[in-house]
Structures are given as C-alpha cells and as structure tokens.
Amino acid sequence: MAGEGGLTELRRGVLGPCVLALLELRPRFGLELVRDLAAADGLLTSDGTVYPLLSRLRDAGLVTSEWRDDEGERARRYYSITEAGRQSLTAFRADWAWFSATVGGVLNHAAVPAGAEEKGGHR
Amino acid sequence: MSGTVLDHWLVRGYLRELDTVTRDLPAAQARELREQITAHLDDALGPDAGDYEVAATLSRLGSPADLAAEAGAASGSSGPRPALGGWRLATLIAVPAVIAAVFGGQQISSDASNAVTFGRDQHLAQLNAAVVRLAQNLEDERDLSAGYVARGKAGPVPVTLADARTATDAAARAVQADAAGVGAGYQPGTTQDLKSLLTSLTDLGEIRSTMSSRAWPASQVIQVYTDNIIGPAITFSAAVGAGTDDTRLQGTVTTLATLLAVENDMSVQRAVLYAALSAQPPRLLPVDLTSLSQVAQQQQADQAAFDASADTAEQQFFSNTVSGRAVDSASVQETLAEAAAAAKPSAPLTRNTGLDAATWYSDMSTTIDDTREVADQAAGQITARADILKSNATSRLLLTSIIALLLLVLLIVTALARPLRKLVNQIGRRSVILGKGLEWR
Numbered sequence: 001m002a003g004e005g006g007l008t009e010l011r012r013g014v015l016g017p018c019v020l021a022l023l024e025l026r027p028r029f030g031l032e033l034v035r036d037l038a039a040a041d042g043l044l045t046s047d048g049t050v051y052p053l054l055s056r057l058r059d060a061g062l063v064t065s066e067w068r069d070d071e072g073e074r075a076r077r078y079y080s081i082t083e084a085g086r087q088s089l090t091a092f093r094a095d096w097a098w099f100s101a102t103v104g105g106v107l108n109h110a111a112v113p114a115g116a117e118e119k120g121g122h123r
Numbered sequence: 124m125s126g127t128v129l130d131h132w133l134v135r136g137y138l139r140e141l142d143t144v145t146r147d148l149p150a151a152q153a154r155e156l157r158e159q160i161t162a163h164l165d166d167a168l169g170p171d172a173g174d175y176e177v178a179a180t181l182s183r184l185g186s187p188a189d190l191a192a193e194a195g196a197a198s199g200s201s202g203p204r205p206a207l208g209g210w211r212l213a214t215l216i217a218v219p220a221v222i223a224a225v226f227g228g229q230q231i232s233s234d235a236s237n238a239v240t241f242g243r244d245q246h247l248a249q250l251n252a253a254v255v256r257l258a259q260n261l262e263d264e265r266d267l268s269a270g271y272v273a274r275g276k277a278g279p280v281p282v283t284l285a286d287a288r289t290a291t292d293a294a295a296r297a298v299q300a301d302a303a304g305v306g307a308g309y310q311p312g313t314t315q316d317l318k319s320l321l322t323s324l325t326d327l328g329e330i331r332s333t334m335s336s337r338a339w340p341a342s343q344v345i346q347v348y349t350d351n352i353i354g355p356a357i358t359f360s361a362a363v364g365a366g367t368d369d370t371r372l373q374g375t376v377t378t379l380a381t382l383l384a385v386e387n388d389m390s391v392q393r394a395v396l397y398a399a400l401s402a403q404p405p406r407l408l409p410v411d412l413t414s415l416s417q418v419a420q421q422q423q424a425d426q427a428a429f430d431a432s433a434d435t436a437e438q439q440f441f442s443n444t445v446s447g448r449a450v451d452s453a454s455v456q457e458t459l460a461e462a463a464a465a466a467k468p469s470a471p472l473t474r475n476t477g478l479d480a481a482t483w484y485s486d487m488s489t490t491i492d493d494t495r496e497v498a499d500q501a502a503g504q505i506t507a508r509a510d511i512l513k514s515n516a517t518s519r520l521l522l523t524s525i526i527a528l529l530l531l532v533l534l535i536v537t538a539l540a541r542p543l544r545k546l547v548n549q550i551g552r553r554s555v556i557l558g559k560g561l562e563w564r
Contacts, residue, residue: 053193
C-alpha cells in the first residue's frame with residue numbers, strides 16, 4: 001500500500017546526504033551530480049528533483065555554489081560542500097548505520113539490537 | 124543565442140510550462156530553478172539534439188509541476204504557496220463579479236425603470252398642460268355658443284365665437300400631438316381617459332354643425348359641450364398623476380383638478396346667465412335658474428375641495444388672484460339676476476336690474492381668467508416637478524451605470540493583475556539571465 005509513495009518519501013530523505021557525500025569528494029555541477037546519482041540505481045525518481053534539493057541544501061548552509069568559467073568549457077555553477085555540510089554528513093552516516101540496522105532488524109523480525117533504546121532515548 | 128538546445132521547441136514548451144507553474148514561488152526561487160534547469164539541459168543536450176533525445180531528457184527531468192512542487196516544499200521561510208488553481212481563480216473573480224452583476228443589474232434596472240416611469244410622468248405632464256388649455260378654450264367656445272344660440276343664431280357666427288373655435292382647434296391639435304406615444308406602459312386608467320378625450324374631440328365638428336342646423340336651446344348646447352368634451356378633459360387631467368409615486372406631484376395634480384372644476388363651474392354660470400341675458404326678451408327660465416343655483420352650489424363644493432387639497436400658499440394665491448372689482452361685480456350681478464328671476468320669472472331680466480349680457484360676460488370672464496391664472500400655475504408646477512424627477516432619475520441612472528462600469532473595470536484589472544505580474548516577472552527574469560550570459564562570456 002505504501003508502495004511507490006513510501007519509497008519516494010524514503011528517497012527524499014536520503015537524497016540530501018547522498019548529494020553531500022558526492023560533493024565531499026569534489027565540487028560538481030548540476031548535470032554531473034544528476035548523472036552520478038542516477039548511476040546509483042533507484043535513487044532518483046526524476047532528474048529535476050535534485051535542483052530544488054541543491055537550493056535547499058545551500059539555504060541550509062550545507063553547500064555553496066559558484067560560477068566557474070574553465071578554459072574551453074561553458075560557464076557552470078559548481079556546488080561544493082561546506083564545513084557544516086561535512087558535519088551533517090558525518091552525523092547522518094552514524095544515524096543511518098544505526099537506523100538501517102534497526103529498521104532492517106524490525107522488518108526481518110530479528111531481535112531489536114541491544115542499545116537501540118538507549119540510542120533512541122539519546123536522540 | 125544560436126545553436127543551443129534551449130531553442131528546441133520541446134524545451135521552449137517545457138520552460139514555458141515551468142514558468143507557469145512556478146509563478147507562485149518566490150521570484151528568486153523560481154528564477155534559480157529555471158536557471159538550474161536550463162543549465163542542466165544545456166549540459167545534457169547538444170544544440171543538434173533530436174526530438175527523441177530531447178523528449179527523453181525532459182521526461183527524466185520530471186514534469187514542471189513536480190519540480191515546482193518540490194521547490195515549493197523546499198522553500199522554507201515563505202512556505203509553499205499553493206498555486207491558485209483555475210477553479211479558485213475563477214471563483215475569486217466570478218463570485219464578486221456575479222454579486223456585482225446581480226446588484227448592479229438590479230440597481231440599473233430599477234433606475235432605468237424609474238427613469239422610464241418619470242419619463243412617462245414628464246410626457247403626461249406636458250400633455251396635461253395642453254389638455255388644461257383645451258378645456259379652457261372649450262369653455263369659452265361653449266359659453267359664447269350658448270349666447271349665440273340664445274340670440275336665435277341671428278346673423279353670421281360672431282367673430283368672438285369664430286376666434287374661440289379657432290383657439291379650440293389649435294388646442295385640440297396640440298393635445299392630439301402630445302397624446303402620441305401614450306399607450307403601453309402607461310396606467311390603463313390614464314390611457315382610457317385619454318382615449319375618451321380624443322374620441323370626444325372628433326365629435327366637436329358635429330356638435331358645431333348640429334348647433335347651427337337644429338333648434339338646440341342654449342341649455343342643451345351647454346350640456347353637450349360640458350358632458351361630451353369638457354368633462355372628459357377634466358377627468359383626464361384629474362387622473363394624470365395616477366402613475367406617479369411622487370406625492371408632491373400627485374398633490375399638485377389633485378389641486379389642479381379642483382381648480383379646473385371650480386373654473387368650469389364659474390364658466391357654466393357665465394354661459395347660463397349670458398344666454399339668458401342674450402335671449403330676446405332676456406329671461407332666466409325657472410329651469411335655468413335651478414341649474415344656475417346648482418352650479419353655484421357645485422362651485423362651493425369644488426372650492427372646498429380646492430381648499431382641502433391646496434396648501435396655504437396656494438390658497439393665498441387663489442384669494443389674492445381671484446379678486447377685484449370685476450370679480451365682486453360679477454358676483455353681485457349673479458345675485459341680482461337670481462333674485463329678479465325668482466321674484467318675477469316672466470319679466471325681462473334686464474329691466475330694473477341694470478344687467479346686460481356684455482358686462483356680465485366681461486366681468487365673469489375676469490373671474491374665470493383669474494382662476495385660470497391659478498390653474499395655469501399649478502399646471503406649470505406639475506410640468507416643472509415632472510421635469511425635475513425625470514432629470515434626477517436620468518442622472519441617477521447615469522451615475523449607477525458609471526459606478527457599475529468602474530466596478531467592472533476594477534474586477535477585470537484585478538483578474539488581470541496576476542497574469543500581468545507574472546509577465547513582469549518573466550521579463551525581469553529574462554533580463555537577469557541575459558545579464559548573467561553577458562558576464563559568463
């Protein structure tokens with residue numbers, strides 16, 4: 001029932017950290033990001049959604065953008081990760097590891113991993 | 124800008140749609156999204172990209188509506204402003220427009236109907252003035268005819284009577300001319316009264332010729348004129364205010380009707396006594412004495428009706444106007460004649476009384492003319508009042524129409540404001556992009 005709708009919400013939630021992760025390696029321009037994300041199968045429902053997300057990340061101070069006019073190339077807006085972005089990404093990685101493990105455990109009827117409640121209470 | 128995929132027709136359509144669906148986003152946000160999308164397309168597609176390739180890229184981008192929704196959800200502070208759906212916009216415009224149209228329409232319709240009604244009143248007031256003149260001319264013609272018949276129709280029709288007939292004919296033509304157009308929309312009673320009057324006017328020629336050819340006594344001439352023509356004229360005038368809502372106008376119409384009755388009563392007395400004094404020998408027969416007394420009594424009653432209807436100023440004007448030596452003299456002559464006829468009906472009326480036809484006619488005519496002066500003033504007040512009412516109603520209709528028009532223009536401008544703002548935004552956006560383009564190169 002949740003089907004595609006549930007997956008869309010999930011994608012929306014993880015796409016931001018994925019973009020940050022890509023930018024952590026090096027600055028990229030829009031199409032580059034889109035292609036890299038699209039290469040990860042099933043992560044993008046449509047290419048365009050990346051752009052509002054980039055704006056949102058920039059507004060949140062997690063990425064910055066600047067125009068680059070490289071020799072022999074067209075001018076492009078390049079997005080780079082900020083220090084705040086790196087911190088946010090680090091935090092998400094930790095959360096995601098715990099979260100995916102928890103969700104995976106519940107979904108597969110495994111025992112709830114020890115310490116999950118503690119961690120949940122901590123958050 | 125030659126050789127870019129942005130000129131591709133599919134891309135142009137896509138961007139146009141994007142502009143439309145992002146019109147409710149903050150301008151900066153919409154501008155940025157467009158810039159990102161155009162850069163994406165520029166990077167993704169070469170200038171010679173084919174339709175299939177372009178369509179596939181656009182399809183992967185997602186629909187402009189989805190992009191706008193995503194951007195709207197992303198816009199934090201200003202919050203997602205839901206695009207004003209077609210139906211909501213239509214409701215926003217339609218509801219006030221319908222309300223304005225209904226109320227404005229009702230007002231205009233009511234004002235227009237008022238203007239038409241007051242237009243009819245104005246027409247009737249003019250017609251009434253003509254009818255009043257006709258009644259007065261008929262009275263003169265009747266009274267002179269009574270004298271002519273009483274003299275045994277000796278000699279040709281006197282100049283005074285011929286002149287009176289000419290004056291009556293002119294007044295009748297004026298009434299007939301003014302009567303044109305009175306019909307549908309007018310009070311049925313008024314239309315009927317007018318029809319009776321116009322029909323009676325066609326009898327005038329026959330009355331005149333019958334009077335000459337047959338041995339009609341003066342009393343019969345008086346009765347025929349009074350009942351057949353003057354009566355319908357006074358009836359029409361008395362009911363001419365039936366269709367109006369204006370109490371002032373109605374009040375003056377009633378006052379005028381009482382004056383016309385008084386005037387006719389005086390005139391009948393003039394006719395009866397003028398005929399008696401013109402007869403050879405001059406004699407007021409008992410039957411004529413009776414009718415003279417009856418008409419005098421009727422005049423008292425009509426005068427009382429006038430006093431009841433007229434305001435103090437009108438009463439004052441009447442008593443000031445209908446006065447003087449001739450008026451007093453006529454009154455004395457009538458009393459003398461009545462006394463003499465009552466005392467000795469067979470004796471010539473002129474003997475020992477000092478009465479003569481010409482003096483009586485002249486003095487009583489002064490009394491009647493004075494009364495007519497008062498009546499004419501009332502008739503003038505009626506036309507003036509009707510003119511004012513019509514002019515006010517027309518102004519009101521004009522004003523209402525102008526206000527309604529202004530409201531309509533305001534509605535249209537309001538409805539256009541959003542598309543206009545969008546257009547301005549688009550122009551602004553284009554110039555920004557152009558500016559950027561210059562910087563890059």
